[in-house]
Structure formats: structure tokens, C-alpha cells
Amino acid sequence: MTSLLTRWLLALMVATATLVGLPSPALAASYTPPSNPILFVHGWNSSASTWNTMISRFRADGWPSSHLRAFSYNTSQSNATTAQTVSQEVDKLLAATGATRVDIVTHSMGGLSSRYYLKNLAGSGKVDRWVSLGGPNHGTSSANTCVSTACLEMRVGSTFLATLNSGDETPGAFVYGTWRSRCDGVINPVDSTILSGASNTQTACVFHTSLQNDATIYGQVRDFVNP
Template identity: 85%
Template structure:
């Protein structure tokens, strides 16, 4: 009996030692070979550099730099025109990475050109997830003070938005997610960002220009695009 107990204890010790030696499972939210590359679309009067903090966080979580693409564009032009640029950037990212789909993360007005792309230009197999951080999806009164084509399109009740929101607000086989802050300060009303059919998230008190830099929002966006 004593010999049997000794062998059993030895076997248990060996099993524990083997388990301790195993690598721990990957942390939730980190990059895997099945993770999509990410295209970032900035907002009005901004540039690709607005994404530096978020891109750095994606890289820290394992995304290769080649899988993270931000670009600058002329924010005075129609969002329909910029949608053509989005289409080109998606194709460039797919070609550079060999991936079959991308995720698109947008800030502010970047939501409008990318939504136009999804509704009218995107092939169904090119995009998996789409994110809007403080997007004026139903317009903002802040656009009443500027007069460029893109600003007029951002006004509440604009012809552009009426067309973009007609019918299904989240068309196609894409996962849509929006984030809005009660302290946005630029998107008025704040709930303009919300889209029917999307996963709509209300953040803590974060100003509009900090939405893409907030660590908590980053973690939520990362997990959304990587789920």
C-alpha cells in the first residue's frame, strides 16, 4: 500500500512539473496569425499622425508594423471622393500583407468616407470589422461654422448624410462598432455617432481629440476587431 501511495505521489509531482513547464496561453487581445491588418482613417483637419499612440499600442500587443496602416488625405473634399482613397488604401494593405480582410478604425469625419466605401464601393470579402470613434454619423452642429464640401456634408440633415443613412445604416457583412463620449465637445448631439445595427459603446468622459489616445477605449477597440 505504501509503495502504491509513493508511486501515486511521484506521478502527481511529475504531472504538476510538466504543467508548470508549459507556456501560458496567449493573453486575450494580442495579435495572432488570424488577426486582420488594420487601416486607420483620421478626421477633419487632421492627419495620419493622430493615430501614433493607438498604433504603438497595437504594436505592443503584437501587431506587426506592416499590418497597421494610417494615411493622410485632403479633408476639405467630399467624403464620397475620400471613399475612393479608402478603397485604394484597403487594397494596398491587403496586397502588402497577403491578408484576405482588413479592419477599419476611424475617428470623427473618417467614419463618413469609410461608411460610404462600405456601402457603395467595398467588395463583401475585403472588410471584417469597422470602428467609429466619435463619428458624426447623423451630423454635428459643429460643422455649421465651416464651409468646405466635407463640412457641409457633416451638418445635421445634409443631403450626403440622408443618403448615407437611408435604409440599413450598417449594410453588408461587416461588424460595426461605435464609441461615443458624453464629454466629446465636438460631436453635437453626442448620440449622432450611434448606428442602428452596430455595437454602440458609451465611454467615460473623454474629449473628442483624445478618443483615439485613451487606453481603455484602445483595449475595447482592440478586442472588438480581434474577436
């Protein structure tokens, strides 16, 4: 009778967690704090707070707060300039945790500065896995309506993107993963996110600003960075 009641309570907890979009106890119990801390890089006209939901889910699944770092930056400046900040944040996270490598999870334009970092600035062995959620890796027509340096770099055919994508689109000893949605609404064309040499995933119908908060995408990203 007691074991039956225990199973019933666990089933109820799992169902409740699913309804509110949180990790279920069964899933959380199977994960332990990973060896790699995670750096989160937000997109254009955004801030570190856009990662609050995803970070809370990682914590619920066993990641210590010290291993989850998000930061804000000036989204008008060149992505090459932001890449310098990404480099500094990686080093800070490594120093704070004593880890040897980090994983980088990005949304939208955050994928460009971090890719520039991986291609041109990343120290050997500092990064293990990289994630792009709705990244304008080959440009987006949405950037035609704004005129900051970063927006010019996000336009289809920009010099910045041509240089970034020249040769190997996924250089170095890093594992690359991208996620895109047909309902994105901001990255046009949607297939702009796809990178040759990456694990490219098409999601269900999820709007651009919801990619970081979708529970299914979270689970996929979690499993990608913690295989």
C-alpha cells in the first residue's frame, strides 16, 4: 500500500511539473551537476534577464548557481567587439568554478558574437559545446529595419557574415548545435540558423522570443550540453 501511494504521488508530481513547464522529478533525479559550467549570451535589444527561466530549469535539474552565468552587453556595437566580452566572461566563469571548459548557450544575435569568439579568440580547450537558438547565422531581413552596427552585421550578405561563414562554418574542436522554428517570425529566412557541420534541430511552432522559455527546447538543450 505504501509503495503504491509513493508511486501515485510521484506520478502526480510529474504531471504537475509537466503542466507548468518545469522539469519533472523523474528527470531531475537522473542529472547531476555537470563538469562544464554554462555561459548564456542574449540577443539584440535584450539583456541577461531573458535567461531567467532557462537558468531556473538548469538549477532544478542539478546545476549549481555558480555554474550558470548570464551577462548583459551593448547590443548596438559590433559583434566583434562583443566577442571580446564573451572571451572575458568565459575566463571569469572558468576562474570562478575551477572548470577547464565551458558550454555556451546563445539566443538570436548572441550566436554571432560567440561564433566570432570561437573562430578567432577562443583559447584551445576552453569551450566544449555551443548552442544557437534562433541565430541569424546567415542573416535576417528583420535587420533591414534598424541601422546600428550590429544590425548592419545581421543583414543578409553583410561583410561580417561573409567573413564569419567563410571556409568552415563550425571550426575548431567544438560541438555545435542549432535550433530553429518555422514560426520564429524574426529570423527570415528561418533556415538562416542552420550551420554546416552542426547538429541542426527544427522545433515545433515556437515564436522567436519564446525559444529560451519553451520546456521541450530546454530539455533538448540540456541533453545536448550534458550528453
